[in-house]
Amino acid sequence: MFLVVRLLVVAVIGAGLGLGSVWLALGDPRLDLTPHLGPWRVAGAASDPYAAARAARAGGLPLGPAEGVALVATSDADGRPLDPRCHYRVTGPAPSAPLWTLAVTDRQGRPPTNPAGRIGFTSRDVIYDHAGGIEVVVGPTARPGNFVPAADLAGLVFTLRIYEPGVAADLPPAERLPTVRLSGCTMGGGR
Amino acid sequence: MIGTLVRTVLSGLVVAGIVHVVAVLLVPGAAPGDAVARVAGTAPPDRVTVIPADTSVLAGLDPFFVHAVCPFDVSRGPVEIAGQMPPDVWTIAVAAGTGGIAGSLEHGSVADGRLDLVVGRPGDVERMRLQRVESGRTATMVEVDSDRGFVLLRAFDGPRADEADIRALLSALTCGPAA
Numbered sequence: 062m063f064l065v066v067r068l069l070v071v072a073v074i075g076a077g078l079g080l081g082s083v084w085l086a087l088g089d090p091r092l093d094l095t096p097h098l099g100p101w102r103v104a105g106a107a108s109d110p111y112a113a114a115r116a117a118r119a120g121g122l123p124l125g126p127a128e129g130v131a132l133v134a135t136s137d138a139d140g141r142p143l144d145p146r147c148h149y150r151v152t153g154p155a156p157s158a159p160l161w162t163l164a165v166t167d168r169q170g171r172p173p174t175n176p177a178g179r180i181g182f183t184s185r186d187v188i189y190d191h192a193g194g195i196e197v198v199v200g201p202t203a204r205p206g207n208f209v210p211a212a213d214l215a216g217l218v219f220t221l222r223i224y225e226p227g228v229a230a231d232l233p234p235a236e237r238l239p240t241v242r243l244s245g246c247t248m249g250g251g252r
Numbered sequence: 253m254i255g256t257l258v259r260t261v262l263s264g265l266v267v268a269g270i271v272h273v274v275a276v277l278l279v280p281g282a283a284p285g286d287a288v289a290r291v292a293g294t295a296p297p298d299r300v301t302v303i304p305a306d307t308s309v310l311a312g313l314d315p316f317f318v319h320a321v322c323p324f325d326v327s328r329g330p331v332e333i334a335g336q337m338p339p340d341v342w343t344i345a346v347a348a349g350t351g352g353i354a355g356s357l358e359h360g361s362v363a364d365g366r367l368d369l370v371v372g373r374p375g376d377v378e379r380m381r382l383q384r385v386e387s388g389r390t391a392t393m394v395e396v397d398s399d400r401g402f403v404l405l406r407a408f409d410g411p412r413a414d415e416a417d418i419r420a421l422l423s424a425l426t427c428g429p430a431a
Contacts, residue, residue, distance in 0.1 A: 067260050074264025079271025080347045086272075087279070106314065113352060114279035117286040121311035122404055125356025128343035131312070160341045162316040170307045171317050181314050222314050224341055224408075226358055230319060 063085035099235035101132035101221060129224040130232065133146055137241045147246035148200030151219060153239035155195045159238035160184055165199050165209045168216035175210045182207055195239055201247055287347055290404040297323045298428040302419050318418045320405045322427035324377045327399040330380050332370025332430035335373060338418045341408040346371055349398030357392055369394055370430050371403065
């Protein structure tokens with residue numbers, strides 16, 4: 062009888078902690094241990110079983126090794142969560158790949174809607190500075206230059222996709238990627 | 253008594269660790285709305301179907317690209333995706349079984365933009381490879397570890413591109429049993 066009770070306790074602890082820790086590890090972004098490059102997190106790292114599990118639950122397919130890599134920012138360079146009421150500058154060196162895209166969405170992957178149809182920039186249409194770098198401003202009110210209006214988004218996520226074979230296995234250092242800087246917030250922006 | 257309690261709790265923690273590892277590894281195959289299931293529920297097999305870049309079919313697609321899928325079932329033999337690809341940047345991923353990527357390629361890996369991709373079980377692909385060598389036909393071969401999956405084609409819709417042309421080219425690709 063005592064042995065049965067012990068086995069039951071072991072089973073309850075094992076199932077409860079085991080499954081509970083999986084639920085936490087896959088659902089809480091703070092426990093996402095995928096590689097970070099400055100504010101960017103590597104999406105769907107092929108060798109990470111947690112990333113594979115997250116991708117399966119989300120119903121997505123990450124970029125393959127020959128396709129490139131997707132980097133996702135949900136916080137600025139100082140670790141503050143992105144807020145659609147604020148203006149941000151995605152600024153610094155442009156990725157050296159033949160093609161990259163920077164998409165602005167909410168946390169559900171929906172892009173902003175605006176008359177210009179502007180949802181981000183690519184290496185083909187962004188305006189570069191004299192040093193070959195970029196500065197893309199994202200926020201609720203219009204700014205000159207490379208600007209993405211995001212007033213209608215409830216959340217804010219930046220996804221930088223770099224299309225170059227093998228880049229996922231040989232990621233550029235954070236200093237060779239643009240970073241995300243807070244420019245300021247509108248009234249009620251909470252900053 | 254305390255020793256027994258400690259041993260019981262430690263045994264529970266060991267079991268919890270095993271359950272954690274097994275559960276994480278099983279999630280891709282057990283998730284009801286994984287990528288393979290989503291595509292199979294949206295696009296008919298043996299043809300290329302253009303899908304929207306929103307999250308209605310697959311999550312995390314690049315809105316600057318046009319996407320198309322071809323669901324496959326290689327239990328009856330390899331499938332072949334062939335035809336002329338768009339002139340600008342494109343990439344392809346082959347997903348199978350648990351939604352993992354079995355293979356990928358990009359526009360620089362084929363000559364003249366002519367795609368010929370064969371997907372199948374390892375034994376079938378090896379036979380197909382030998383047949384192709386004898387007949388002098390070249391193709392990119394991808395082996396998958398389960399029967400059901402899909403090919404995802406991503407074509408860049410650049411500022412000077414015509415989305416309608418890209419969609420037409422992708423839709424004109426053939427996808428079916430390999431000959």
